[in-house]
Amino acid sequence: MREDFMNLIGGPHTNPVELHDMLLKMNIVDIADVFEDLTKEKTIQVFRLLPKSIAADVFSYIVTEKQQVIVEALTDAEVGNIIGDLFADDAVDFIEEMPANVVTRILRNVDTETRNVINQLLQYPEDSAGTIMTTEYVCIREDCTVREAFDIIRMNGTDKETIYTCYVIRRDRMLLGTISVRTLLLATPQQRISDIMDPYFVSAHTTDDQENIAELFRKYDLLSLPITDTENRLVGIVTVDDIVSVIQEENTEDFEIMAGISPSEEPYLKTGVLKLVKNRILWLLFLMLSATVTSVIIAGFENTLSKMAILMAFIPMLMNTGGNAGSQSSTMIIRGIALGDIKTRDILKILWIELRVGILCGIGLGIVNFVRVYFMNGRNVLLSLAVTVTLLLTVIIAKCIGCTLPIIAKKFKIDPALMASPLISTILDATVLVVYLCIAQSLLPELR
Amino acid sequence: MREDFMNLIGGPHTNPVELHDMLLKMNIVDIADVFEDLTKEKTIQVFRLLPKSIAADVFSYIVTEKQQVIVEALTDAEVGNIIGDLFADDAVDFIEEMPANVVTRILRNVDTETRNVINQLLQYPEDSAGTIMTTEYVCIREDCTVREAFDIIRMNGTDKETIYTCYVIRRDRMLLGTISVRTLLLATPQQRISDIMDPYFVSAHTTDDQENIAELFRKYDLLSLPITDTENRLVGIVTVDDIVSVIQEENTEDFEIMAGISPSEEPYLKTGVLKLVKNRILWLLFLMLSATVTSVIIAGFENTLSKMAILMAFIPMLMNTGGNAGSQSSTMIIRGIALGDIKTRDILKILWIELRVGILCGIGLGIVNFVRVYFMNGRNVLLSLAVTVTLLLTVIIAKCIGCTLPIIAKKFKIDPALMASPLISTILDATVLVVYLCIAQSLLPELR
Numbered sequence: 001m002r003e004d005f006m007n008l009i010g011g012p013h014t015n016p017v018e019l020h021d022m023l024l025k026m027n028i029v030d031i032a033d034v035f036e037d038l039t040k041e042k043t044i045q046v047f048r049l050l051p052k053s054i055a056a057d058v059f060s061y062i063v064t065e066k067q068q069v070i071v072e073a074l075t076d077a078e079v080g081n082i083i084g085d086l087f088a089d090d091a092v093d094f095i096e097e098m099p100a101n102v103v104t105r106i107l108r109n110v111d112t113e114t115r116n117v118i119n120q121l122l123q124y125p126e127d128s129a130g131t132i133m134t135t136e137y138v139c140i141r142e143d144c145t146v147r148e149a150f151d152i153i154r155m156n157g158t159d160k161e162t163i164y165t166c167y168v169i170r171r172d173r174m175l176l177g178t179i180s181v182r183t184l185l186l187a188t189p190q191q192r193i194s195d196i197m198d199p200y201f202v203s204a205h206t207t208d209d210q211e212n213i214a215e216l217f218r219k220y221d222l223l224s225l226p227i228t229d230t231e232n233r234l235v236g237i238v239t240v241d242d243i244v245s246v247i248q249e250e251n252t253e254d255f256e257i258m259a260g261i262s263p264s265e266e267p268y269l270k271t272g273v274l275k276l277v278k279n280r281i282l283w284l285l286f287l288m289l290s291a292t293v294t295s296v297i298i299a300g301f302e303n304t305l306s307k308m309a310i311l312m313a314f315i316p317m318l319m320n321t322g323g324n325a326g327s328q329s330s331t332m333i334i335r336g337i338a339l340g341d342i343k344t345r346d347i348l349k350i351l352w353i354e355l356r357v358g359i360l361c362g363i364g365l366g367i368v369n370f371v372r373v374y375f376m377n378g379r380n381v382l383l384s385l386a387v388t389v390t391l392l393l394t395v396i397i398a399k400c401i402g403c404t405l406p407i408i409a410k411k412f413k414i415d416p417a418l419m420a421s422p423l424i425s426t427i428l429d430a431t432v433l434v435v436y437l438c439i440a441q442s443l444l445p446e447l448r
Numbered sequence: 449m450r451e452d453f454m455n456l457i458g459g460p461h462t463n464p465v466e467l468h469d470m471l472l473k474m475n476i477v478d479i480a481d482v483f484e485d486l487t488k489e490k491t492i493q494v495f496r497l498l499p500k501s502i503a504a505d506v507f508s509y510i511v512t513e514k515q516q517v518i519v520e521a522l523t524d525a526e527v528g529n530i531i532g533d534l535f536a537d538d539a540v541d542f543i544e545e546m547p548a549n550v551v552t553r554i555l556r557n558v559d560t561e562t563r564n565v566i567n568q569l570l571q572y573p574e575d576s577a578g579t580i581m582t583t584e585y586v587c588i589r590e591d592c593t594v595r596e597a598f599d600i601i602r603m604n605g606t607d608k609e610t611i612y613t614c615y616v617i618r619r620d621r622m623l624l625g626t627i628s629v630r631t632l633l634l635a636t637p638q639q640r641i642s643d644i645m646d647p648y649f650v651s652a653h654t655t656d657d658q659e660n661i662a663e664l665f666r667k668y669d670l671l672s673l674p675i676t677d678t679e680n681r682l683v684g685i686v687t688v689d690d691i692v693s694v695i696q697e698e699n700t701e702d703f704e705i706m707a708g709i710s711p712s713e714e715p716y717l718k719t720g721v722l723k724l725v726k727n728r729i730l731w732l733l734f735l736m737l738s739a740t741v742t743s744v745i746i747a748g749f750e751n752t753l754s755k756m757a758i759l760m761a762f763i764p765m766l767m768n769t770g771g772n773a774g775s776q777s778s779t780m781i782i783r784g785i786a787l788g789d790i791k792t793r794d795i796l797k798i799l800w801i802e803l804r805v806g807i808l809c810g811i812g813l814g815i816v817n818f819v820r821v822y823f824m825n826g827r828n829v830l831l832s833l834a835v836t837v838t839l840l841l842t843v844i845i846a847k848c849i850g851c852t853l854p855i856i857a858k859k860f861k862i863d864p865a866l867m868a869s870p871l872i873s874t875i876l877d878a879t880v881l882v883v884y885l886c887i888a889q890s891l892l893p894e895l896r
Contacts, residue, residue: 027648029668154633164612164629181612181629185602200475218696220477221689223671240688241669247692248666251699252783258703259779259869260772267789268780273801277808280776284843287772288813291765292820298761299825309754312763313746316877317739319764323771324708324735324870328728331707332716335700341715353721360725365736372740377747395732421707421869422772429764 005034009042020049028054032061044073056085064097071102080109088114089134089242092121129213130206132246133227133236138166140193142176147189153181162224162239168197173233175226177201203228206235210246215340217243254338258331258420260287287422293430301437308446310377314387315436322394322432323425325361329354329402330424334416337406347407351400358399362392386443390436397435398428453482457490468497476502480509492521504533512545519550528557536562537582537690540569577661578654580694581675581684586614588641590624595637601629610687613672616645621681623674625649651676654683658694663788665691702786706779706868708735735870741878749885756894758825762835763881770842770880771873773809777802777850778872782864785854795855799848806847810840834891838884845883846876 005022008015023031023046031050035043047070050058059067059082071079083091083106095103095118107115117135124130138156140149149166166184168177177197187196203226204213216225217240227236253263260283264271271279298305305312333350336342342350366388373384402424406416441447453470456463471479471494479498483491495518498506507515507530519527531539531554543551543566555563565583572578586604588597597614614632616625625645635644651674652661664673665688675684701711708731712719719727746753753760781798784790790798814836821832850872854864889895 025648027650027668150633181633185598185629200473202475218692220475221692223688240671240692244666244669244688244692244695247695247699248787251695252787255703255706255779255783259775261776261780267787268784269789269794269797273804273808276801276805277812280773280805281809281812284769284772284776284809284813285816288765288769288817288839289820291768292824294764295761295824298764299758302757302761305760306754306757309750309757310747312753312760313743313750315760316742316746316763316767316881317736319767320739320874320877321732321736323873324732325728327707327869328709328732331703332709335703336716339696339700339715341717346717349717353724356721357724357728360721361729361732364725364729365732368733369736372737376740376743391736421775425771426768429768433764 006037009034009038009046016049019046020051023050028057029061031058032063035062035066038066040069043069056082060086060090060094064094067094068098068102071098071106076105076109079106080111083110084114087134087136088117088121089132091118092131095122124206127210128206129204129208129210129227129238130236132210132213132242133206133238135236137162137224137226137237139169139234140166140179142168142170142194142197144193145189146184146187146191146193146196149179149184149193150189153184162237165224165237167226167234167237168193169234175201175203175228175232175234178226201226204238205230211250213238214243214246214250218247219340250338254334254417257415257417258334260284260420260422283422287426290426291429294433297430297433297437304437304441304447308440308444310383311437311440313377314373314390315433318387318390318394318432318436319425319429321365321391322398322428323421325358325395326398326402326424326428327421329357329399330406330419330421333403333406334420337410337416342407344407344411347404350403350407354399354403355396358396359392361399362395365395366392382443382445386436386440389443390432390439393435393439394428394432397431398424401427401431454485457482457486457494464497467494468499471498476505477509479506483510483514486514488517491517504530508534508538508542512542515542516546516550519546519554524553524557527554528559531558532562535582535584536565536569537580539566540579543570572654575658576654577652577656577658577675577686578684580658580661580690581654581686583684585610585672585674585685587617587621587682588614588627590616590618590642590645592641593637594632594635594639594641594644597627597632597641598637601632610672610685613685615674615682615685616641617682623649623651623676623680623682626674649674652686653678659698661686662691662694662698666695667788698786702782702865705863705865706782708732708868708870731870735874738874739877742881745878745881745885752885752889752895756888756892758831759885759888761825762821762838763884766835766838766842766880766884767873767877769813769839770846770876771869773806773843774846774850774872774876775869777805777847778854778867778869781851781854782868785858785864790855792855792859795852798851798855802847802851803844806844807840809847810843813843814840830891830893834884834888837891838880838887841883841887842876842880845879846872849875849879 008019008022035046038046043066059070074082086094095106107118121130138153140152153166164181166179167175168179170176177199178201179193179197183196202216202220202222204216206227206229213225216222222240224237224239226234227238229235249265256263262279262282264275264279333342369391370384370388373387374381377383405419405424409416409419456467456470483494486494491514507518522530534542543554546554555566569578586601588600601614612629614627615623616627618624625647626649627641627645631644650664650668650670652664654675654677661673664670670688672685672687674682675686677683697713704711710727710730712723712727781790817839818832818836821835822829825831853867853872857864857867
């Protein structure tokens with residue numbers, strides 16, 4: 001479909017009627033995708049061909065740069081109509097990305113009600129429920145009947161982001177319960193809403209973090225979640241389609257932090273080189289300077305190492321294995337905390353698990369390592385033993401540090417994801433070095 | 449609420465009426481949570497107190513071990529009822545976790561229809577759309593009217609996993625379109641379904657991977673997705689609540705693979721120590737043996753290093769920085785591929801970006817490093833220069849290897865997540881060593 005479309009629009013004599021017909025047959029997300037590859041001129045041409053009924057929907061899925069191109073080409077009245085037709089949360093998402101002059105023009109051209117809603121949503125703290133909620137939902141007063149409820153849905157429904165759950169409120173907008181269209185369809189027209197609503201609903205506050213909101217959706221299998229202000233009055237709802245994006249965003253953030261990158265919300269290919277450098281260099285610098293500790297330790301043992309340079313040959317392998325063993329533990333714990341499977345009170349239980357895992361992994365690796373070092377390095381039993389004992393201790397220490405640091409971070413309200421591979425490796429490198437050189441000095445006669 | 453409940457059930461003389469009343473006021477997910485901390489005896493006691501209307505729903509949220517306890521305590525008829533009341537996909541999730549004798553007992557006690565559905569769902573390949581779909585949905589024939597459609601929904605609706613989207617089929621079950629309850633509510637009772645349905649729906653096949661299904665939900669903001677067989681006949685639907693879990697599962701899998709752990713579906717605290725060892729030791733062993741290369745390189749340069757042991761002091765820092773710089777790039781690319789933002793055809797564009805990022809980061813780190821090495825190591829300009837030039841090259845090489853390996857893996861249909869921190873670090877360690885020692889030999893007069 002996309003190829004057909006691109007062929008049609010790419011040709012020298014584009015037939016608008018044919019284009020229009022093809023647009024009618026496409027999913028709105030696929031139409032929005034098409035804009036990514038169009039020239040500025042074609043972008044505007046195709047956008048104007050869209051039927052009015054789907055223009056705003058398509059617009060909300062178009063990439064930001066092209067949205068700006070379109071808005072700049074439209075008349076003031078057209079801008080007002082498009083923004084007015086968007087769901088309030090989509091409008092806010094879009095406005096947040098636009099330069100100031102475009103924002104001014106947009107706010108000047110929408111009606112007062114839309115402008116007020118947008119201004120209000122723009123004021124919530126970043127990544128809070130307030131910024132992802134929409135103010136378009138169906139609310140029903142508790143004293144309505146089922147028949148009246150259906151009339152309200154029919155009257156308001158087309159504009160509303162979801163009508164599958166309706167919210168039951170008191171005269172003062174205090175949220176009393178929820179009612180699904182499923183329940184309404186199965187009730188008799190005369191029943192009173194207050195008798196059939198579900199008063200045991202889950203809700204959240206406007207200032208709650210979006211990560212917690214996502215957790216509620218996951219835990220309770222929700223399709224939408226009512227959001228209330230500090231006085232428990234209903235002010236908006238969050239819908240599950242936005243939550244899928246929030247979950248992916250939060251996961252991406254964890255992946256980035258765990259790799260020592262400052263998280264950024266832009267997709268990789270849309271981020272400038274300087275921004276990429278900025279997001280990465282601080283951690284690299286910090287970790288490079290932390291590694292100074294290992295330099296100092298090695299410099300301190302310079303004498304020992306000159307006497308027996310072969311000792312150095314095993315340092316990278318020991319450090320690597322320590323880093324890998326530690327990252328395995330820290331990753332599992334960080335992920336467990338993020339998913340709510342692991343609580344800080346589990347710390348001793350986890351330490352006990354990791355201690356045993358460390359001993360078993362360490363013994364397994366140790367045996368293989370002993371054989372290898374023994375046969376590859378002149379059958380020196382004491383050298384092989386020094387390396388193997390260090391390896392065993394390294395794995396055990398790595399597992400214990402790797403599992404406790406994220407939990408301690410969580411306890412002190414630091415993001416556990418920071419305690420991932422890069423930091424763990426750097427801490428372990430210094431530890432492993434000291435352990436190795438001390439064991440070597442006490443075991444090997446060559447060093448005395 | 450949970451605390452109140454635990455106090456009530458923990459007391460010596462539990463009043464069943466009071467308990468029952470409290471259960472009625474709780475969300476089903478919260479009720480299921482309570483079971484986690486109950487003894488075997490209390491588990492069964494509380495489960496029998498649940499109103500019949502919510503027992504199956506609560507059951508589907510209870511942790512696996514407690515589900516087994518309950519099923520073993522119930523009578524055959526009760527088991528049949530509970531499983532029959534579950535949504536088919538939840539029943540299959542549960543059955544897959546049970547030991548063979550429990551499975552046999554379950555399948556013996558459910559009615560024939562349920563048994564057939566369960567057996568069919570159990571046959572789909574692991575992680576395919578077939579295993580997460582449910583066979584409970586509302587389908588409407590194309591020639592119905594809106595009024596008839598509502599009658600069908602009312603008759604079938606309560607049992608169905610979602611009634612918010614209905615599926616329009618031909619006599620031979622071929623899927624023709626979808627229609628939302630929203631559209632039905634806004635239509636007149638006499639309109640024909642075929643005139644108002646949406647024929648441009650998104651669908652998937654039973655054998656499609658659940659990761660691709662999740663991607664469709666994310667891209668098209670779906671609430672549910674129809675699943676068809678090879679002849680395009682409708683056989684089930686996947687609902688968004690299951691997709692939220694799939695996304696988290698897929699992300700967890702990536703986190704684990706990227707840390708060198710064989711992915712496992714059990715939560716950390718529910719996995720045995722031996723299983724944890726098994727999931728981790730193979731990668732540790734492989735990486736430890738790969739690190740042998742660095743030992744061989746160092747052993748080869750033993751002479752050089754004995755002449756100037758201070759050279760050794762910078763090896764961990766160089767390797768660490770290389771590993772970190774490489775992991776940053778590989779993580780961003782792996783994540784970009786997983787989210788569909790990066791395609792294999794972008795490889796040259798990405799290499800060009802990373803080359804520039806590498807040069808800029810390398811220069812930044814290099815300047816700081818030069819100053820540090822110069823002043824901390826007897827103002828030896830040539831030594832500082834050798835370390836700094838290696839550092840610059842290390843960062844550039846790391847960025848380039850880090851960004852290309854995941855894309856190449858993708859091209860050869862290997863999971864890009866394998867090309868993460870542990871493997872990248874091991875490859876880089878050997879490269880960095882050779883570069884460092886060659887540069888040192890050609891720059892430093894002490895080594896000639």
